[in-house]
Amino acid sequence: MTNEQEILKRCIKGDNRALTALYDRYAPKLLGVCLRYVPAKSDAEDILQDAFIKILRNLERFEYRGEGSVEGWMRRIVVNSSLNFLRDREKNMVLVENMMPADVEAGDEDDVSPRVSPEEIIRLIQQLPAGYRTVLNLFVFEHYSHKEISVLLNCSESNSKSQLLRARMLLKKNMMQFIANKEFVPVYEKQ
Amino acid sequence: MKNNDPFLDFLESTAGTYEAAPPADVRRRHLAALAEETAAIRRKRLRRTGLLLSAVLMVVSTTLFWWLNQTPSMEDCFSNQIVSYQPVEKAAQGAREVLASPTTTALETSREATPLQKENRTFDQQLPAIEFEVKEHPLTLLPVRKLLPVVAKPHASLSGFRKIPAKVILLPMPDSTAPTKPSQRKVMPWIENFSAGVHYTPEWMFNTLDQTDRLVHNFGAELSWSKKPFSVRSGVSVSLATGVTDLAYTYNENLGVKQKLDSVSFAWDEEGRKIVPTWYFSEKTVFDTATDFTVTSVRKRYLYLQIPLILGFDFHQTQRVSMGLRAGPVMQILLNTSQLDANPSLGNNRVISINQLTPERLSLHWQALFGFNTTFVLSKRFNLEIEPHVKYYFNSVYEKAATRQKPWSLEVRSALIIKL
Numbered sequence: 280m281t282n283e284q285e286i287l288k289r290c291i292k293g294d295n296r297a298l299t300a301l302y303d304r305y306a307p308k309l310l311g312v313c314l315r316y317v318p319a320k321s322d323a324e325d326i327l328q329d330a331f332i333k334i335l336r337n338l339e340r341f342e343y344r345g346e347g348s349v350e351g352w353m354r355r356i357v358v359n360s361s362l363n364f365l366r367d368r369e370k371n372m373v374l375v376e377n378m379m380p381a382d383v384e385a386g387d388e389d390d391v392s393p394r395v396s397p398e399e400i401i402r403l404i405q406q407l408p409a410g411y412r413t414v415l416n417l418f419v420f421e422h423y424s425h426k427e428i429s430v431l432l433n434c435s436e437s438n439s440k441s442q443l444l445r446a447r448m449l450l451k452k453n454m455m456q457f458i459a460n461k462e463f464v465p466v467y468e469k470q
Numbered sequence: 471m472k473n474n475d476p477f478l479d480f481l482e483s484t485a486g487t488y489e490a491a492p493p494a495d496v497r498r499r500h501l502a503a504l505a506e507e508t509a510a511i512r513r514k515r516l517r518r519t520g521l522l523l524s525a526v527l528m529v530v531s532t533t534l535f536w537w538l539n540q541t542p543s544m545e546d547c548f549s550n551q552i553v554s555y556q557p558v559e560k561a562a563q564g565a566r567e568v569l570a571s572p573t574t575t576a577l578e579t580s581r582e583a584t585p586l587q588k589e590n591r592t593f594d595q596q597l598p599a600i601e602f603e604v605k606e607h608p609l610t611l612l613p614v615r616k617l618l619p620v621v622a623k624p625h626a627s628l629s630g631f632r633k634i635p636a637k638v639i640l641l642p643m644p645d646s647t648a649p650t651k652p653s654q655r656k657v658m659p660w661i662e663n664f665s666a667g668v669h670y671t672p673e674w675m676f677n678t679l680d681q682t683d684r685l686v687h688n689f690g691a692e693l694s695w696s697k698k699p700f701s702v703r704s705g706v707s708v709s710l711a712t713g714v715t716d717l718a719y720t721y722n723e724n725l726g727v728k729q730k731l732d733s734v735s736f737a738w739d740e741e742g743r744k745i746v747p748t749w750y751f752s753e754k755t756v757f758d759t760a761t762d763f764t765v766t767s768v769r770k771r772y773l774y775l776q777i778p779l780i781l782g783f784d785f786h787q788t789q790r791v792s793m794g795l796r797a798g799p800v801m802q803i804l805l806n807t808s809q810l811d812a813n814p815s816l817g818n819n820r821v822i823s824i825n826q827l828t829p830e831r832l833s834l835h836w837q838a839l840f841g842f843n844t845t846f847v848l849s850k851r852f853n854l855e856i857e858p859h860v861k862y863y864f865n866s867v868y869e870k871a872a873t874r875q876k877p878w879s880l881e882v883r884s885a886l887i888i889k890l
Contacts, residue, residue, distance in 0.1 A: 293508050293509075293511070293512050295501075295504075295505050295508065298501070298504050298505070298508060299501055302497070302500065302501060302504065303497075306491070306492050306497070306500070307489035307490060307491040307492070308487075308489050310489070310490045310491070310492055311487075311488040311489045311490050314488075314490055315485070315488070324492065324496050324500075327492070327500065328499070328500050328503055331500060331503075331504055332503065332504065332507050335504060335507050335508065335511065336507070336511065337830075340807055340830060342809055342813065343813075344813045344814070344821075344824060345813075345815075345816075345821060346821070347820070347821040347822070347823075347824075348821065348824055351821070351822070351823040351824045351825075352824065354823065355823070355824075355825060355826075395484070396484075397484050397485045397487070397488045398488070400481060400484050400485040400488075401485055401488050404481075404485065415481075418478075419478050419481050419482050419486075420481075420482060420485075420486050421823070422720050422761065422763075422822070422823065447475075447477060447478065450481075451477060
């Protein structure tokens with residue numbers, strides 16, 4: 280039995296210390312996921328709290344399938360909570376074909392990777408429109424297919440593809456501008 | 471990698487592992503909320519256990535009550551009876567009447583003290599049969615013995631000879647060892663309308679994700695109240711269903727173990743003419759950077775608790791068979807989910823994520839039941855009920871709306887009913 284399993288078993292029994300250990304282990308990663316979907320940090324914190332409550336309620340039903348399975352499961356709950364939040368809060372997150380601003384063009388294909396940190400990338404992702412951001416997150420980070428995204432977001436598969444393409448172009452353009460100006464606002468001020 | 475796009479791959483590798491530790495006050499707030507939720511979950515579990523226990527207690531107490539009513543309490547009856555009788559059942563509406571043939575006992579002989587008793591005995595010896603009309607009349611003045619007043623009536627054949635005055639003799643209640651017919655057990659009037667039973671109900675579900683595993687087994691205990699032609703039935707049932715859950719695994723393939731060069735040290739050979747390198751290696755597991763997908767299935771068993779409230783109307787009744795309609799709501803609570811198959815193993819591959827494609831099942835849902843009941847009277851106390859049902863599920867059995875149409879099912883309930 281791994282330590283992870285032990286923590287889960289104790290959480291099911293209602294051990295608050297185990298719950299704290301579970302929170303401390305996964306909260307930073309899961310808050311990172313929330314911040315990719317929702318720009319406002321207070322919203323991201325609320326989503327994290329809701330997600331943890333859902334996790335706690337469903338712990339009994341979770342079946343351990345080896346290392347990584349807990350994180351995968353918790354991550355899925357956080358992603359679903361974020362999507363629900365966006366659906367409720369951001370009614371304007373309409374996935375339409377012509378949502379793309381006309382002046383957005385693909386950035387240069389130069390390699391920008393070494394010059395941008397993870398925190399800066401998160402900040403740039405947060406600046407994308409909600410629809411673009413959601414499709415980009417689901418496709419790139421959660422490995423959902425366009426078919427799955429279309430079901431999740433209630434749109435067509437081609438719509439999801441075009442959203443991803445435009446998100447990519449806009450993100451790359453913003454990234455180039457950012458590298459040129461180098462004005463950065465921290466994603467999350469650690470205390 | 472999966473994205474097949476250097477830019478998206480760069481995004482994933484850079485920002486995919488981004489972490490942001492919650493500030494101390496946020497952490498405190500979250501942990502407080504979680505502790506509160508833990509307490510709520512504990513209370514909910516207690517409530518659920520209490521519900522189950524009370525249901526079990528209800529069934530046990532009903533059974534006990536019924537069993538106690540079967541055997542009348544006779545502790546307060548004494549063995550030396552003045553008159554014992556062999557009761558003869560006589561159908562009567564409302565009040566219970568018993569005709570008794572008296573036989574004298576030794577105690578009676580020893581107690582012939584009064585002239586009236588002597589006269590009675592003389593008559594008894596002379597007359598072969600005297601009918602006694604026994605009427606229930608609890609005498610609270612005698613705490614040790616419950617006595618019944620008996621009114622002696624002249625035998626019909628003697629009506630022409632002489633008039634026998636009616637006398638009252640106090641008789642004790644029947645001895646517990648005396649043979650009594652089951653039909654003469656003491657039954658409270660209100661409980662006559664109740665009946666208990668056990669049932670087994672196979673159910674075939676439709677409009678679920680798993681079309682190969684439709685059969686659900688239901689069995690349980692029930693209590694019903696009836697005032698012909700209407701009836702109300704409730705109880706506790708356990709429902710066992712199975713289903714297949716699809717899991718999508720994202721993983722990196724294990725390419726094996728490679729020798730990783732940790733360091734190299736150089737030293738002169740013994741002759742001091744050559745520099746000899748020493749290589750230090752360590753083993754490292756290497757995974758493919760490409761992401762693979764696979765979908766596996768596991769079978770799960772779901773244990774539900776069902777609490778129905780069924781209203782009935784019997785439109786046809788004969789001595790042997792009655793037929794009627796049944797309808798009502800059924801509440802179903804998911805008690806437990808267990809996995810029947812072993813966990814799928816991906817060997818030494820590195821699991822990145824697991825997505826459960828089949829949604830989880832709801833912990834509570836409601837159904838409406840419509841059925842046609844046929845009751846076969848097996849004996850005075852036992853009935854057999856056969857009841858085909860159609861059940862409509864008000865909400866999906868899954869947490870997400872996995873199918874567009876709501877589930878429905880066909881089932882046949884067969885129950886053995888005991889009248890209390």
